[in-house]
Amino acid sequence: MKTLIVYSSKSGNTRKLAEAVFDFLPGEKILKPVIERPDPAEYDFVVIGFWLQAGKADPASTEYLEKLAPSNVFLFATHGAGTDSAHALNAMKVAKELVGTSKIFGSFSCQGEVKAEFLAKVQKKDPPPPWIKDAPAAVGHPNTTDIADLQKELERAVTLLRSSI
Ligand SMILES: Cc1cc2nc3c(=O)[nH]c(=O)nc-3n(C[C@H](O)[C@H](O)[C@H](O)COP(=O)(O)O)c2cc1C
Known part of the structure; x- marks a missing residue:
């Protein structure tokens, strides 16, 4: 599997x-930043990771997903938002809709620590964005538990993919 x-x-x-995904997955694999816009044509499996900005996948990832x-x-x-928050769940739903013509084998999301300076700045906004109340709990994430949970979802996806090809 490539x-x-x-x-x-x-x-x-x-x-x-992304590095944990690279270490974990078997077979031939390559890790690329989205700014290089890697061509997915020759690959059996395409794993795409993004961060949330303004409630959706960051702009470079949004463009990649759309195309x-x-x-x-x-x-x-x-994301800074809680893992099961409506904010985070909706952002993943929208990202899935962007790749409408692809087959989605799984997904995963977790909190990611927000830089303290940025957090302090955003906390002063009036009104503050909905995700900011969860952001203090993002300190230290993603951690080893998040990575183990991601690996479980990947394992599930790979099993599904193998049974479909
Ligand atoms: C400019 C900016 C906007 C952000 N907007 C959101 C957002 O709308 N929702 C959210 O949950 N987190 C938001 N965050 C938090 C990041 O998504 C989170 O910290 C993420 O883990 C950053 O990933 P990275 O370290 O790979 O860049 C924002 C962070 C920045 C810097």
């Missing part, structure tokens, strides 16, 4: 997960 892992990361959280040729996809994300 896997392309594509990620976007401003402060390192999503890259940390993605039909592929077998797994999506993952990090």
Whole structure:
């Protein structure tokens, strides 16, 4: 199985997960930042990681997802919002809709620590964005538990994918 892992990361959280995906998945694989716009054509599996900005996938990832040729996809994300918050769940739903012509084999998201300076700035906004109340709890994430949970979802997705090809 040939896997392309594509990620976007401003402060390192999503890259940390992308590297864990790379280490975990078997077979031939390649890890690429989204700014390189890697062509998914030759890959059996395309794993795409993004971070949330303004309630949705960051702009570079949004563009990549919108233009993605039909592929077998797994999506993952990090965000300041709580893992099961409506904000985070909705952002993943919207990201899945962007890759409408692809087959989605699974997804995962978790909190990612928000830089203290940025957090302090955003907390002063009036009104503050909905996700900011959860952001203090994101300190230290993604952690080893998040990575183990991501691996479980990936394992599930790979089993499904193998049974479909
Ligand atoms: C400019 C900016 C906007 C953000 N907007 C959101 C948002 O709308 N929702 C959210 O849950 N987190 C938001 N965050 C938090 C990041 O999504 C989170 O810290 C993420 O883990 C960052 O990933 P990275 O380290 O890979 O860049 C924002 C962070 C920044 C810097």
